[in-house]
Amino acid sequence: MTAYDAGTSEAANPLKQLARFGQSPWLDFIQRSYTESGKLKKLVEEDGLKGVTSNPSIFQKAMGHGTDYDPQIRQILEHQIVDAGTLYETLAIHDIRAAAKVLHPVYEQTAKVDGYVSLEVSPYLARDTGATIAEARRLWLAVGAPNLMIKIPGTDEGAPAVQAAIAAGINVNVTLLFSLNAYKKVVEAYIAGLEERLARGESVTGIASVASFFVSRIDVKIDREIDDRVAAGDKDAAALKALRGKVAIANAKQAYEYWQGVVKSARWQKLAQAGAMPQRLLWASTSTKDKTFSDVLYVDGLIGPETVNTIPPATFDDFRDHGKVAQTLTQDVAGANKVISEARRLGLDLDGVTRTLVDEGVRGFEDAFDALLGSIAAKQAAFLGAKLTTTTLNLPADLDAAVRAELETWRTQGNVRRLWDRDATLWTGHDEARWLKWLSIVDDQLLDLAKFEEFQAEVKARGFRDALLLGMGGSSLGPEVLSVTFGRHEGFPHLYVLDSTDPQQIRDFQDRIDISRTLFIVSSKSGGTLEPNILKAYFFDQAKKVLGERAGSHFITVTDPGSHMEDVAKKDKFWKIFYGNKQIGGRYSVLSDFGMVPAAVAGLPLKRLLDSALRGEKSCAASVPPAQNPGVVLGSVxxxxxxxxxxxxxxxxxxxxxxxxxxxxxxxxxxxxxxxxxxxxxxxxxxxxxxxxxxxxxxxxxxxxxxxxxxxxxxxxxxxxxxxxxxxxxxxxxxxxxxxxxxxxxxxxxxxxxxxGINAFNQPDVEASKIETKKITTAYNETGRLPSYEPFARDGSLAFYADPKNAAALRVGHTAEGILKAHFARGRAGDYVALLAYIDRDTATREWLQQVRLSVRDGLKLATAAEFGPRFQHSTGQAYKGGPNTGVFLQITCDDEVSLPVPGEKYTFSIVKEAQARGDLEVLGERGRRALRVHIHGDLKSGLEKLAQAITAAV
Incomplete structure (x- = not known):
């Protein structure tokens, strides 16, 4: 007969008989089908069951297998976007409430002594007092059942949390107790918590607690040590063998003896007179692991007044079938003390064993919780199907094994939680924590959705035909993805993104728009970046020619609070100012206002976009173990x-x-x-x-x-x-x-x-090119001309420039082909070639760059980057200057056919672009990079054709 189908008569049922000796049988098991089918209620009625405990291992077995929970999971996912941890907690709370309802009559009949269901705080918090207290309070309120017990581990950090929870009137089940010393701390915490309440004039009646003292695991450890020593021929073999299977019960009896002394103390009696209930000892881990012993050893041997035994289902069945009921807990206490003394005399390290068991218990519950959350995350992904992106890894065996090992390292070290906790030591331990607001920006934007939708309606009402975003790097690349991917939406302006100082490209964009019907978006986090500032100056000047004093009403800005651009926007009476977050770096800002404002302008469905981002966030949540966490998997690869x-x-x-x-x-x-x-x-x-x-x-x-x-x-x-x-x-x-x-x-x-092993949120080398650019533009403003700059070689319309070291290495070639051949020959296996083109970025030049890069790749068998300047300086430029010295760089510049002024400055956009190219090359040379510049004089199209021929021949 099983625990699911109890039917033993009351008179012959050992489980029922436990009540005569003051012990309450609880079940160490919970599962939805078990409660819903009426089996739990049947155990209450027929076996005298008086409580239920749960833990991560139990929930893992219940939720991680089978289909009991699938309907609720599907229902939740249909209406909410949640992470695996929230999904688990929703399921668990449902189960806890249902079991608490079944056991509530027991709670009433026993005057709140029994009838409890336990729910554990996150195992990850076992070493964090403050977080455990907060979690206990939160779960207590979330479940909202008076016969709930919150399980708190009896670690050194857990004991103060027990005191705080009791003081707050929360019922507590203290778990993972193995040693008498740890138990004493827990008893003190319980009493001190009640005393806090009394001191505040609050009631101590009706607050229940049990101290879960683990039993069988102690014998497993001790007996293994005994067997090893006996096998090794220990001189005390006979004495050691006599202790097998006895230390755990003796340890428990000592704890009970201590409890008996506590409840007789004057300190406790004062609390008892005020209505306090004693904290009962609960025997946990009472299934027999060693099959040479009785399968009910740890139930038969621990029966005594005012105690609880939380029994696994199989042991529950075994005890009903053939358990022996007697008051064994108080029998032969002297013998128990002798067992402990003998164990110490023989060098069996009980203290060391119990310390190890606490650590293993914490780790075991963490492992079980990881497995539980992993199985829930896997189910969640399967049920969501095409609502989530899908990742498939095809990796060589050695890389695959290394990635799996890394994922396991991240799991055992709790690194996903460390990342979400903003733990800077996960990187270099410097300022990383202050750059992580992007982790929660999606939630913030959804709360602020009405602001964006109202703005979107205003944009539509004003009837703009075009929108031109002026920005660089993180301020422009995200919006560009939105513009290119989604195109124009009916009733909204066409969103263009300009991130260049090339005068021809600026003119191209100016020709596409109707300034009288254009909304300009000046996007600059710092407000001090050169390119957005001079682009704003140029287009504001153009707008004033068309719109007069109304020019500012066609401009908005997205910038960080307190920036220079904020001052400019106020001075020029911009229509609106939107603010970024100073704790989000530019490249992580696409889901902040730097991406959402352009999305609103372009007429994108904002809720749909943010819901998709929220699914990404929840898939990568702290509760999702590394192997099921798409962000960690990809990052690990x-x-x-x-x-x-x-x-x-x-x-x-x-x-x-x-x-x-x-x-x-x-x-x-x-x-x-x-x-x-x-x-x-x-x-x-x-x-x-x-x-x-x-x-x-x-x-x-x-x-x-x-x-x-x-x-x-x-x-x-x-x-x-x-x-x-x-x-x-x-x-x-x-x-x-x-x-x-x-x-x-x-x-x-x-x-x-x-x-x-780097700080993923700084950009120490980006500033270097900006500094060199500023030196050159400042010199131009002061003198009216650029500093002297001579090529080291010429070939017709092509002129070649480099720093002295690179020039010396390349002078061996006397023609364009020869110079380029010498340059590319410096590339080795594992290097890459970067083509950096400071030219108009249009369809023709993009096709040219793609054709040339492929000839380089196929000829040299090296990776190729194909970039347009100056935009790459705010993108890949950091890696080119600060990353591995594996790049071979070819900078391509040209004469500009168009000249555009920068309002308020002596220099033009052509001068700015030239300064940027020079500054970039200067810094590459300073960093010891293999860098060469080729400048095309005269007609760009014919010059590109000649250069392509020379490159193809060189490789």
Whole structure:
């Protein structure tokens, strides 16, 4: 007969007979079907069951297997976006409330002595007093049942939490007690908590507590040591063997003896007279692990007044069937004391064993909780299906094993929780904690949704035809993804993004818009960045020519509070000012106002976008174990591949409909990780080729849009997988899931930074080029001309520049082909070639750059980056200067056919662009990079053709 189908008569039922000796049988088990089927109620009625305990291991078995919880999970996910921890807690609270309802009659009949159901605080908090107290209060209020007990571990940190909870009137089950000393601290905590209440004039009646004293695990440890010593021929073998299976019960009897003394004390009697109930000892871990002993050893041997035995289902059945009921707890206490003395005499380290068991108990519950949350997260992902992006890893065996090992390290060290706790030591222990507001920005934006929707309605009402965002780096790349991916929405302006100082490109954008019907978005976090400031100055000047004094009403800004741009916006009477968050770096800002304001202007469905981002956030939550956490998995692949395998070229390729994601990812990866001589080098948009054109320094990322896939790309990646290349395929089921990926990639980048061993939130080398640029523009303003700058070689319309060291290495070539050949020949396996073009970024030049990079890749078998200046300086430029010295750089500049003034300055946009190119090359040279500049004089188209021919011949 099983515990699920009890039927033993009351007179013959040992479980019922326990009441005659003052002991209450509780069940160490909970499961929804068990409660809903009436089996729990039947145990109460037929077996005298008086309580239920739960723990992470029990819930893991209940929730992690079978389908009992599937209907509620589906129902929750249909209406809410939650993380695995919230989902677990919702399910657990439902079960606890249901069991508490079944046991409430027992609670009433026993005058609040019994009838309790226990719910454990998070095992992760076992060493954190303050967090345990907060969690106990929160769970107590969340369940809202008077016959609830909150389980708090009896660690050194847990004891003060017990006192605080009791003082707050919360029923407490203190768990993981193994030693008499630990138990004494818990008894003191209980009494002190009650005394606090009395001192405040509050009632102490009706507050219940049990101290869960673990039993069988002690014998498992001690008996193993005995067996090892006996097998080794210990001289005390006979005495040792006589102690097998006796130490745990003797230890428990000593605890009970101590309790008997406490309740007789004057201190306790004062509390008892005020109505306090004693904290009963509860025997836990009472299943027999050693099959040579009785299967009810730890129930038979621990029966005594005012105690509880929480019994696992199988042992519950066994005791009903053949348990022997007698008051054994108070029998032969002297013999128990002798067992403990003998154990100490023989060198059995009971104190050491109990300390180890506490640590193992905490770790065991953490492991069980990880498994529980992992299984819930897996179910959640399966039920959500296409509402979440899907990740598939195809990794070589050695990399796969290393990634799995890293994920396990992150699990055992609790690193996901450390990240969410803003623990700077996860990186370098410097200022990382102050840059992590992006972790919760999605929640903030959803709370602020009405603000954006109201603004969106105002934009629509004003009838703008165009919107032009002026920004650089993090302020422009995210909005550019939104603009390129979603295009124009009916009734809203077409969103353009300008992030260049190239005068021709500025003129191109000016020609596309109707200034009288354009909303200008000046986007600058610091408000002091050169490019947004001079672009604002230029277009504000143009707007004044058309709109007069109304020009400011066509401008808005997104900037950090207190910035220079805020002052400018107020002075020029901008229509609106939106604020960023100073605790979010630019490259992590796409889900802040820097992305949401342009999204609102463009008419995107904001709730849909933010809900997608929220799914990304909840998928990466602190409660989601690393192996099921998409951000940690991706970050581990990137970090481990770079750190341990030299695969630091993150090759990004996306479906055509979402291709611009790569430009945003470039900045995120390069600026976050490329420093201190380490980092990830993003390779965006390099058309997939056969495995033969790649070295062993790549990880391939395929962002595949399943609603609009590219068959050619699919085939290329199948071949790469077949060739054994590491490929991560991320499947987006609709375009709005780019918002989910925004968050996931931010999280993954933070993880990768931790694994690589850098601060993922600073950009120590970005400023260097800005300083050099400012020197040159300042000199121009003062003298009216640029500092002298002479090429070291010429070939027709092509002029070549470099710092002295690079020039010396390249003078061996006397023609463009020869110089370029010498330059590219400096590349070695594991290096990359970066083409940095300070030219108009239009369709023709982008196609030219792509064609040239592929010829370089195929010829040299090296990864290639193809970038336009100056925008890359605020993106990949950090990695080029501060990351690994593996780049071979070719800067491409040209004469400008168009000249545009910068209002209020002597210099023009052409001068600014020239200063930026010079400053960039100067810093690359200072950092010992292999860098060369080629300048095209005269017609750009013919000059690019000549340069392409020379490059192709050189490689």
């Amino acid at each position: 990137l970090g481990v591949a770079a750190r341990s395998f030299g695969r630091d070229k993150v090759t990004l390729l996306a479906s055509p409909a979402i291709y611009d994601m790569g430009a945003w990812l470039e900045q995120l990866l390069a600026e976050s990780t490329g420093k201190d001589g380490k980092g990830l080098i993003p390779i965006d948009g390099e058309t997939a080729g056969p495995a033969s054109v790649y070295g062993r320094d790549r990880v391939f990322i395929y962002l595949r849009l399943s609603e609009k896939p590219c068959e050619k790309q699919d085939e290329a990646f199948k071949k790469l997988i077949a060739a054994g290349e590491p490929v991560v395929t991320i499947e987006l089921h609709d375009r709005y899931q780019i918002a989910e990926e925004f968050f996931r990639w931010e999280f993954a980048t933070a993880v990768a930074g931790s694994i690589i």
